[in-house]
Amino acid sequence: MKFEPSFGLKNRHIQTLYASFFRKFKPLAFESEIFELSDGDFIEAYWYKHKKHTPSTPIIILFHGLTGSYASPYIQGTVRALNKAGYSCVVMHFRGCSGKENRKARSYHSGDTQDAQEFIHSLHIRYPNAALGGVGYSLGANMLLKYLGQTQEKSLLKAAVAVSAPMLLDVCATQMQKGFSRFYQKILLKDLQKSLLKKYDKHPMQQLIGLKKEDVKKLKTFWLFDEAYTAKINNFASAKEYYKKSSAMGYLKEIQTPTLIIHAKDDPFMTPEVIPNKSDISKSITLQILENGGHVGFISGTLLHPKYWLDKRVTTFFQEHIHI
Numbered sequence: 001m002k003f004e005p006s007f008g009l010k011n012r013h014i015q016t017l018y019a020s021f022f023r024k025f026k027p028l029a030f031e032s033e034i035f036e037l038s039d040g041d042f043i044e045a046y047w048y049k050h051k052k053h054t055p056s057t058p059i060i061i062l063f064h065g066l067t068g069s070y071a072s073p074y075i076q077g078t079v080r081a082l083n084k085a086g087y088s089c090v091v092m093h094f095r096g097c098s099g100k101e102n103r104k105a106r107s108y109h110s111g112d113t114q115d116a117q118e119f120i121h122s123l124h125i126r127y128p129n130a131a132l133g134g135v136g137y138s139l140g141a142n143m144l145l146k147y148l149g150q151t152q153e154k155s156l157l158k159a160a161v162a163v164s165a166p167m168l169l170d171v172c173a174t175q176m177q178k179g180f181s182r183f184y185q186k187i188l189l190k191d192l193q194k195s196l197l198k199k200y201d202k203h204p205m206q207q208l209i210g211l212k213k214e215d216v217k218k219l220k221t222f223w224l225f226d227e228a229y230t231a232k233i234n235n236f237a238s239a240k241e242y243y244k245k246s247s248a249m250g251y252l253k254e255i256q257t258p259t260l261i262i263h264a265k266d267d268p269f270m271t272p273e274v275i276p277n278k279s280d281i282s283k284s285i286t287l288q289i290l291e292n293g294g295h296v297g298f299i300s301g302t303l304l305h306p307k308y309w310l311d312k313r314v315t316t317f318f319q320e321h322i323h324i
Contacts, residue, residue: 001313005292008303012266013180015294018306019073028079030070030091032098035119043115044098046070048079049088056129058322061120061157062091063140065164065296066110067191069097074137074163074296074310081311086324087133092119094140096195105203106233107195110139110169111246113147120147124156131322134160135314137296138269141165142248148259149251159321160259161314164267164296165274167252169243172270173222181268184295189225193217196229209233249274252281260286260317262310264293288313 009015030046037043050057060082064072070091079089094108095115108115123132134157136144141162148155166172176185193216199205200213209232219225226239236242261281265272275289290298301307 001309001316003290003293003298003309003313004300006300006302009299009301009306010292012264012268012292012294012297015264015266015292015297015299016184016268017294018297018299019077019308022306023073023077023308025073025076025080028076033090035122037115037118039104041095041102041104043095043102043119044093044100045119046091046093046098047089048083048091050083050086052086053088055127057086057088058131058133058318058324059088059090059123059127060133060135060318060322061116061123062089063116063134063136063144064091064093064097065138065140066188067097068137068140069093069099072137077308077311078135078314081315082318085315085319087318087322088130090123092116101198101202105199105205105208109230109234109242109246110142110166111146111242112234113143113150116143116147117151120156131158132156133158133318133322135163135318136161136165137163138166142167142169142246145248145255145259145261146246146251148257149248149254152254153256155257157257159318160257161262161317162248162259163262163310163314164264164269165248165261166270167247167249167276168270168274169247170240171273173226173239173243175270177221177223184269185222186220189220189222192225193219249276249280252276252285255282255284258284258286258321260288260313262288262290262293262298262313264290264295264298266292267295269295
C-alpha cells in the first residue's frame, strides 16, 4: 500500500504536527477498566468494542507514545478505522497516562515491557477464543518490538504493527537536542516534568533519586531527565545503560510474530541511523520505510482534504493476518 504525501504536506514538521492541530473528532464512548499490576500499581485500559462483539471477536491492543493517551489523534483515528473493519480495540495506557496518577514513585519508560506482558496475558486468559494484535506508536512501538523480541515464539500476539519506533534511544535523545527537534523535546519534557513534580507531593523523591524538587525544571533535555529520574527510579546505572537495554534494535532478530514496521526517513525525532537493515531483522518482519511521513504522520491528500493513510495501512495489515 503506497504512501504519497501531496504538495503542501510533504514537509516533515507539517506531517508531524498537522493532526495534533487540525484533526478533530467527536469523542468515542470508551469503557474504562482499571487493571491491577503485580507490583501493586495499576494501569487504565480504554475499551472500544465492536457493536457485534462476541467472545471470539479479534482484539487489537493500542500502545500510545510518550505523554500520549486515548485522546491522541493517531489513537482515535486508528480505533475508528479498526472498529469499522470489525475489530474490537483496547488502549493500554502506560502508568499515569490516562489522567489518573499511578501509585508508585516510578512511572513508565521506553523499554518497560512487564506491564504490557501482564495485560496481554490477562486478555489471553479472559478471551481465549479471540485473536490478539498489537499496534504501537513511537515509545509504544519501541516497547512493543522489545516485547515481541523477548517473548519470541511465546508471544500471545498474532500480528503487530510498530509506527515511528525510536529503535536506538540514545541516537533519538541526541537528535532531539538539534534544530527544530528541540521544539518537540521542550513540549514533551514539559509534560514529563509536570508528572514528576506531582510525585514529590506523594513520595520521598529527593531521597529516592537525589534531586531537589526545584531542580526538576532544570532537566531540559532527555539525556538530563533520563539520567536524573528514569534511569535511577528504574534501577539503571545511567541514562546510557537505560537507552542501551531498552532500545528495540537488539531484539528485532528474535521476533517471530508477523510484524510491520512503518518508518519515515524524514522523522524529526530521529535520524536514519535508527532504521534497521535486512540483516538486523527476522523473517517475520516487514519493513515499510518511506521517504516522507514525519513522526507518526503519514498524511496524504491535501491540506484542506487530508487522508490519513496510516489508519488504513494499520488496518489492512491486520486484515491480512487476523481474519474477522
